[in-house]
Each structure stands twice: as structure tokens, then as C-alpha cells.
Amino acid sequence: MATDPANGRRGRFRIAALASGRGSNLQALIDAIAAGTLDAELAGVFSDRADAPALARARAAGAEAVAVNPRDFPSRLEYDAAFFDRVDAVQPDLVVCAGYMRLISAPAVEARAGLLVNIHPSLLPQFKGLHTHRRALEAGAPQHGASVHYVTADLDGGPVISQARVPVLPGDDEQALAERVLAREHPLLVETVRWLAAGRVQLKEHCVHVDGAPLAAPLQLGSNNRFA
């Protein structure tokens, strides 16, 4: 939690978001903060794409919006060093990857263990990587969904904090399934960040802890948009 050096008091929980595209998950966080259901502050939004709609959403919300172009750097390591310099400058308590579509190099991740979370459109460990909805349909999965997990150097392989499940229905195509999942991603991300901001969820020794105890299975989002 950020501390104000002037008076030593704890400030609001500061969220930095990383986003490459549309930014609907970011918008869910912005809306929850504005509604007072998420007690936090959006400290900044950071993108690898100057034209990302997520940056416009950040500006509209009065947050700092920063694009860093990967083409300006000779390597992923140098890009990540410059990118995370900008992120670190806003002193986040949590960095949320909300549709950030670049691999983050191991040193950048490892320097921020427990600080970075990602929302991924599958029930991890199923369907890591891209095209998750298509692959769920091809596999004949009866259920699909989304997960929020701590980011580690293992792509989409970090400890899972929470999940939201949806049924796969007869006649679903990729778009219909993606829309059903996305509608649950938004409350899943907000509720997970609420628990993180409240200090209820922590990463200790590579394992998710909730209220001080190791988590045996991911928190499940109920139909009331709360964890059961």
C-alpha cells in the first residue's frame, strides 16, 4: 500500500493497468472505482500500442496514459526495462495485465513477484496462450471461462487466484463463447482486485494465500459476482 511520505499515512490502493487493445476489462475497473465499489485509484495505464482504445479510456477517466513503442528498442529486455520504469514511476500497489498481449521477460516479472496479475480467457491450466475460445470448442469442453493469476515467467502458468465459469452451449461459435466469457471477466477482475486491495489475497512462497491460509483451489465467482 502506498504511503504518503509527507504524513506517513497509507494512501489509496494504487492500480497500474497494462493493456494492448480494447480495454473493456480496464473499463470495468474504472467503473467500479467510480461507483465506489472498488476502493482504489487508477495510477496509470501503460500500453505497447499508442492507438490502443484502452489509453483513451484511461485519459477519459483522468488517469495517466502512457505508450511505449517496442520498435524503439533493440530487444525485449531493453523494452521491458524502459516500459516498467514508467510503470514503477507511478508507485503501483498492483499491476493488472488487462489484455496486455506482449510476453514479459523473466527479469521484469521476477523483479515484481506478487505485484503482477493477469486475466486470461480460459479455465487455467487449460488453454494457455492464444485462441482459447476456438480451442475450447474444438476440444468439446463442457465448460469454459476466465482466470486471474499471478504472473510468473511461465506464460499463463502462474498461481491461479480466481475463476469464473460459463457453460459451452450447443450451437456456440467462437464469438458467442467469447462474449459469454467476457461478460464474466469483468466482474471476476473487479472482485479479484477488491480482494487484493483489501489485502485478503497474497502470494507467499509461490502459492496463493487467502486470509493468511494457502488456497487449495481457485476462488470461484458466484452468480452474485462475489466469491463463494
Ligand code: GAR
Ligand atoms: C480479454 O478477453 C482478456 O482475457 C484477454 O484479452 C482480452 C482483452 O479484452 N487476455 C489475454 O488473452 C491474455 N493472454 P479487453 O481489452 O476488452 O479487456
